[in-house]
Structures are given as structure tokens and as C-alpha cells.
Amino acid sequence: MLKRGFTQPTAEEINARKKMYKEAASLGIDLMGYDSNDSSIKRRDRRKAVVLLGTGQSVPEKLKKRLIKKDIAQSGKKKISVKK
């Protein structure tokens, strides 16, 4: 096995990571998730938000609202399908 020298992240770096994951989750985006869903579906808003969060920028309010709205709509659809 190779010996690798790793540098522990600073408290600031750890907080930045936590903030990114938390903000993404608040918009219905799971950045710790991996899936095999068909990628042909257009998800422009999600993608834009991921790029902004991943590069340490804030997500504009308009985009936030659209994402939250989509998340609620998707949750609603899931609930309906369960009832059926």
C-alpha cells in the first residue's frame, strides 16, 4: 500500500462543507446521494444550484423558490402514488 500524506481540513473548511450540504438539503438536493436514474430528464435548476453551492456561492432567492416548489410537488406526487 502506498503511503499518502493527508492534510487535515481546517475548521473553516469543515464548516464550509457542512454549510454546503445543509443548504443543498434545504433545497431538496442530496449531495451525499448517488443514483442511477435516467439522466435525460432536464434538471437545469438543480444543476445551477449545485454549481453555485459547490463553488461557495449563494443560491438566488428565485431559484431557491423554484427548487423548493419542485421538491414539494415531487413529495406530493409520491404521497398520491402511495395512497393509490
Add this chain to the structure above:
Amino acid sequence: MNTFKYDEIFFQQLKRKTKMFITQKNIDAIKRISIPGFDDEEIETIKELHKKLLKKSMNKNKSNEVGMLVNLQDWSDIMITGTENGVTLKDNKTAYDLLCTAPKNSLLFFHNHPKNSCFSERDLESFLTSDAIVMISVVCNSGRLYYLLKMDTFDKNTALFYYDKIYEVTESGSVQEFLRTCSSIGLKFLYGGE
């Protein structure tokens, strides 16, 4: 662009509409793939970890997704079971803490795709935004392997802007386009096996 047509066929012909149930034959079919920055012993270990992952999926998770987070500091691993279409690390405290606190490029993340597809958009997004993960893999239930590795020249911001740009140019087939051209942003895409 001779590789374009080859890659198109490679990406599309193997994908299934329904889940493939794993057999011991599929697990035995997993092969070693040379990975830059990893020695022979590590490559062998990575192959065995993928076998362990598929075995868990076959025996304990109905051939659905299983994720495995490997810590390069001691080669310990955490396995998380998912559904037919996905797996998340957010509900596992140890995995969550590692993603937030592990040194840069000190983790590997492996997972299987029951429908034998290559990386998804979400796979790319979770990988590109994670500072701690240096490499992700997809092992198809058939035993085929796909690896995506961050090289020394990789820069997260550049990669994310590039990812966005690719989608502005071509919406459909963008994952393929991204993987085909990702060497320009310090990523290495490898595939093989079965």
C-alpha cells in the same frame, strides 16, 4: 472523433430497463483495472472490495444499490444499502462525518447500478462537490466497472463550471459528453471488466 461512436455504443447498449439480478458469475467476472496513483496491492484490494459490495447487494439487498465509502488512511470501509435507483450517505452518521471532516482526497466511494448504467448526473454532482472523495466507481450488476478519478490538476470550481457549460451546449447525452472530455479538467475516466 473516432472514439465518439464507439463510446456512444459502449454507453447505451449495456443499459437495461429493468434491474439485473446479480449472480456469483457476475461477481467472479469483476476484473482488475489499472488506476493511476494506486499500486498493484491497492488495485487488487479495490477489485476485492467491489466483489464484497456486489456480494452484499446480491445476498442482503435484493441486487439493489449498495454504497461503500473507503477511507484511504486505513482502508476501512462502510457499506450502506440503498434502493433499486439510489443510495445516500446522509443518513449514516459515520459516513456523514467523514464527508465533512476527512482530509481532501482521502476517500473512495463505490456503488453498484442494478440497471447496468454508467454514471448519472447525480453521481457526478455529488462527486464533484465533495472535497474528501478522490474517486468514485460504478460497478454494474453485470460486473462491468466505471471509475472517475480526480488527478493532481483537478480544481473543483473549474470542474463545476465546466459541468454546467457542457449542459448549456448539449442537454441530452451530456453525461457521456462530460466523461468523454473530462480529462481537460483533471479527471480520469476509466472503464472495463466483465
